[in-house]
Amino acid sequence: MKILGISFGRRNERCDILCKEALFAAHKAGADVKFINTMRMEITHCHACDYCSRCRDRGDVDIHCAFKDGYQELEAAFDECDGVIIAAPVYAVGIVGQFKNFLDRYMPSHDRANILEENKKRSAEGKPLLNPNYTKDRYCGYISVGGAQSHHWVSMGLPMLHLFSFSQCMKAVGHIDAYDQGRTGSPLLDDKLMQTSADLGRAVAEAIGKPYDEVNTWVGPKGVCPVCHNDLLMIENDGKDVLCPVCGIYGKASVGADGKMNVTFSEEEQKRARNTLPGIYEHHYEIKNMIKVCVPKLMANKEMLDEKMKKYRNDFDAEIAKMDAEAKAEQ
C-alpha cells in the first residue's frame, strides 16, 4: 500500500512537519510512503484547452495535461498511490493557489462518472480501457495550516482541501485545522497537534484496502456536516434549508432553547454527497443535459451571435474610443 504526502508549504516548515509526521506513522502501520514538497515547483493553472478530454475521446489509456511543468510529477505520484495526505497553508483565508491549480488540472479530467461511462463505451467496442488507477478507491487526510490566532482567518482552509476528494470519489478519514501557528511557533511545540497528525497518517494506512462502507474512522473534530465534517454552511431555498457547499447536500437548521444551532442532514442526502458515485453521476447527467439545451440554442442563433460578437472580439480600446467618439458626436 502506497501513501503519498504532499506539502504545499515552505520547505521544513509547518506543513512539511505535520505531513511528514503523518507519513512516519503511516509507515509504522505498514505503508510505503512518499513525500513531495511543491514549493519550488511551477504548477500553472488549467487553461481549459480540453486536451485532457481529447486524450480520453481519442481512446488513449492515459489522460494527460497539455502543459508540461511540475504537475506531471504530482500526477505520476498520485496515480500510483492508494492514499493521500495533503498539508497546505492558508493564504488569504483559503488554501494556497498552487493546490487549486493541481486540483483543477487533475480532478475534473479524471471525474469518476466520466471514466466509468467511457470505459463502458470502450468495453462495448472492444477497445483498451482507461488506466485502472483512475477508478481506484482511495482514502485521504487533510491538514490546513494557518498563522492566524482567530479561527475565522482560516475559514476556507479545510473546506477547500476537501474539494480534492470529490471527482475521484475519495473518502477522507480525518482532517486537522492547524491554525494559530503564529503563536504556536512550531508544531513540534504542540504535542497534541503532532499526535493528531500521527493518528491521521495511521488512519489512512489502516483504511486502505477496506471497502468505503466498512470504514467509519474520523480523526479530528466531527463538524456539522456528517460527510466532510466541515462547519461551513450556506442558506438556500429562501431560508428553508442549509447546504454544505463542500458536499452539495441539503439539511435543516434550527435553534434550540439553549440558543445552540441544530443542523441535520438526512441519510438520503448524505448518500448523494459530491464525493459519492450517485453524487458525481448527478453532475455527469447535469452536464449531458446542459449540452442538449445549449448546442441547439447556439446553432439556432449562430448568425445573430456572430454579428453581436464583433463588438466583443474587436480590440477593446478601439471599441471604447468608438463609443467615446459616438457619445461626443451626439452632444
Ligand SMILES: Cc1cc2nc3c(=O)[nH]c(=O)nc-3n(C[C@H](O)[C@H](O)[C@H](O)COP(=O)(O)O)c2cc1C
Ligand atoms: C500571502 C500569505 C497570506 C497568508 N494569509 C493567511 C491567512 O489568511 N490566514 C492565516 O491564518 N494565515 C495566513 N498566512 C500565514 C500562513 O498560513 C502560515 O505562515 C503557514 O504557517 C504557512 O505554512 P508553512 O509554514 O508550512 O509554509 C499567510 C501567509 C502568506 C505568505
